[in-house]
Amino acid sequence: MSSELYRNIVIATDGSENSRKAISCGIEIAKISGATVYIIHVVDTLSVVSDIWTAGKDLIHDMMIRDGKKILSETKKTIEDSGVEVKDVLLNGHPGEEIIKFAENNNMDLIVMGTLGATGLEKFLMGSVAEKVVRHSKVPVMVVRNQD
Numbered sequence: 001m002s003s004e005l006y007r008n009i010v011i012a013t014d015g016s017e018n019s020r021k022a023i024s025c026g027i028e029i030a031k032i033s034g035a036t037v038y039i040i041h042v043v044d045t046l047s048v049v050s051d052i053w054t055a056g057k058d059l060i061h062d063m064m065i066r067d068g069k070k071i072l073s074e075t076k077k078t079i080e081d082s083g084v085e086v087k088d089v090l091l092n093g094h095p096g097e098e099i100i101k102f103a104e105n106n107n108m109d110l111i112v113m114g115t116l117g118a119t120g121l122e123k124f125l126m127g128s129v130a131e132k133v134v135r136h137s138k139v140p141v142m143v144v145r146n147q148d
Contacts, residue, residue, distance in 0.1 A: 006033040010108045012040050012099050012133075015071040018114035022144040023075060026112035029142075030084045035109070037086045039075050040102055041068040042095040065090070096132030103139040111141045 011026040013019040023039070030037050043064045072088040079086040091098040103111050115130035134141050
């Protein structure tokens with residue numbers, strides 16, 4: 001059984017436990033609809049490109065790239081093992097903006113992502129990537145909430 005509703009699904013992952021829950025949900029939707037899954041990881045380069053902070057910036061950026069590639073590799077294997085067609089994409093920039101831009105510029109039908117469920121002061125100080133994507137994306141978004 002396949003559906004024309006979802007042909008291309010983007011699943012954003014940061015390697016967290018909750019993003020793994022979102023991956024599982026995205027896999028199930030892809031199986032039902034026969035969609036291709038694009039897993040993306042965004043290296044948050046804004047956290048290391050400050051003009052004020054210079055010492056070790058390149059080393060930290062390289063570590064972030066390496067971690068992102070590892071997350072994508074592990075996630076790609078999980079999705080391939082489920083029998084779903086998958087492509088991996090590593091992006092640099094602000095996660096919320098890059099997820100939206102990728103989905104809108106690549107004809108995605110659905111964005112699937114997790115949320116850490118931050119509330120109160122933590123959410124105010126850090127913001128929420130999922131919230132930004134939900135508020136600004138023209139592509140439908142499915143957010144898998146943290147159960148805690």
